[in-house]
Amino acid sequence: MIQETHPLEKFTRKGMIPHIWCAGCGDGVILSEFLRALDELKMNLDKVVVVSGIGCIGRISGYVNLDGFHTTHGRAIAFAVGLKATRPDLKVVVISGDGDLFAIGGNHFIHAARRNIDMTVICSNNFNYGMTGGQSGPTTILQDRTTTTPYGNIEHPFNLVHLAAASGAVYVARWTTMHVRRIRESIKKALTKKGFTFIEIISPCPEQYGRRNRMPGPMDQFNWLREKSVVQHFTDPLKAEVGLDKIVVGEFVDIDKPEYTDLLRRQMMSIQERLDQEGKLTNAPI
């Protein structure tokens, strides 16, 4: 039987595709791989919720045919934490950008990772703030030009993999949009692993970032990713650098530790058991 529609069509929200992203934007690749991962996992899609923040990648929650929420800038993780803590039956995925997750939203990221609350955070790292026209962000590479670093960026960027690992994430991976199948496998792994899982995806932004930094066309940036990325699994996250000459990709952390909603449920049960045993309605002083 000949298929006439794109195989991922059934996962997209009617009337929302085509998306607003530019030619060669890495967000489109992230969208496709995320949907393919969901397809392969055969999850109950009614229970998957996509939460996104502000930015180009933030539009993704509108494009996927799943329950979704588009929060204020930087607050996707905080929203997701409230949702997951009260509805542990849901699979919560936060997909957002480098500025949304690590500049304005940095505080929420490190605390959610610290709590090890079961959710997957996918960061589309394009080294700038694309939606607003290409300003610098916390991951902009040293000396790069953006609209707010017209003379060259003098701020050291975050090493997101290191930050996530240090904050307590139980699964940390970095890939580029060239590594299509690896992204998909990592997403599958992150979605099925219990705990706070993080995937950084280096994502081309030809229109804003690439154009100002020697990589005007989509292929220019993809060539950079293709030629300079090297897979080095379980390198010390501190040494997993991202630069013009080398992009270290791979899986860096894959550990297990008690997860927040599990601990919460256990504690709640023991509290209620104690009340039952003591025959009391409450132990709280009123």
Add this chain to the structure above:
Amino acid sequence: METARKPLSPQRKLKILEVDIATIPDRCRGCELCIELCPKDVLDYDPKLNVHGVHPPHVVNEEACVGCGLCEEICPDLAIFLRRKEEDKC
């Protein structure tokens, strides 16, 4: 004599999947990734422009296609995909 492994340079053409390539030309934004990244140079620019004013891909070398799927996976616009013709014969 039976060999335990498959030859590195097979005499006959190996095909992974029997596929043909379908495009949705008006979705394409002209990022050129599929054309440039195809390992078998199956695609080239369609001389006809689409609604976005770019040249979407079209198949120029169908025989060379091994069905690797990179074009479908790398396309950010959901504008190109493989269609299976029949069960694979690998």
Add this chain to the structure above:
Amino acid sequence: MLRRDVLGGEYFTQGDIACAEGAIAAGCRFFAGYPITPATEVAEHMARRLPEVGGVYLQMEDEIGSVAAIIGASYGGVKSMTATSGPGFSLMQENIGLAVMTEAPIVIVDVMRGGPSTGQPTKGGQQDVMQAKWGSHGDYEIVALAPSSVQETFDLTVRAFNLAERYRIPVFVMIDELIGHMRERLIIPSPNELEIVDRKKPSTPPDQYSPFQPDEDLVPPMAVFGEGFRFYATGLTHDETGHPQTDSAEEQAKLVRRLCDKIRRNKKAIIQVKRRFLDDANVCLIAYGSVARSAIAAVTRARQRGIKAGFLGLTTVWPFPEREIEAIADRVDRIVVAEMNYGQIVREVERRFDYRRITFAPKLGEDPHTPEELLTHLAREEK
């Protein structure tokens, strides 16, 4: 039947705890907050009680995250709340706008203290009442309630949840620090004496559901995540399907009007006031929160001295009880507005009554006006 969530009985407790018990009795099962004087006791009591009733207490890293988290829980179908004071309230404003725009039922408690900025954490004030209405950017309407006693704190917190669920808005319980920390008698009713309102659920099947398609009362039924509705909510201007509509002037006008009109058209059902001796009053004293207690004492003493004073207590501060002011505007010669700030609600009264005949009695720092202080305002210029 005895229940853990509605602890019917008589207690001697403080306002903050009454607020927490009211929330739990109303069905609140999620609290996300950050400690701040004088609201910390609400958080602490919720931390103790929520696990007992199967709820979740989550101490977020800041107040901004707290509101985001309670919106998340609300979209998961759980009644949720946070509690804070002035500085935290300021942080919450952006996400209050998100709750308004995505029509998420949430309750925010502000135990007001002296401001601005860090101010006087342990002393009272009523300096946040304008902020409750205008704090976030954009045009919107909310409901703000001001209890005057520990019992009323319990009752109004229950009412806050009911109003939030009914109209899908953030509802504010503005508690004066004095009420939050004082101890008084509290009677928690038995469960069957409590009126609990839940949000409207969709009557259409998932494939026909439009998340922001309003009913006649301008309030859309609310689906929750995880039940197959596959719906999407955004803080961007959107149409009934939830899709962003960032280019259409008509959609912007339509949405903003509906978000405001759903409260403006239902004022009668929302607004509550207290009235004392207003039928033949020459001078009306208007107050709310802890000042209302002194005000009632003041007008009672005034009447004993032959002064025809009446009292209008604003149990609901927002939407502002304009009709109630208008009803007395023709009958009284003067209005005295007493509040613990330097001029907030008095401005609303000035919009409905001749400003030259309004006496403004501000009180800054620590305690509400004493009845004697208010009496001097009532007695002055008595005709």
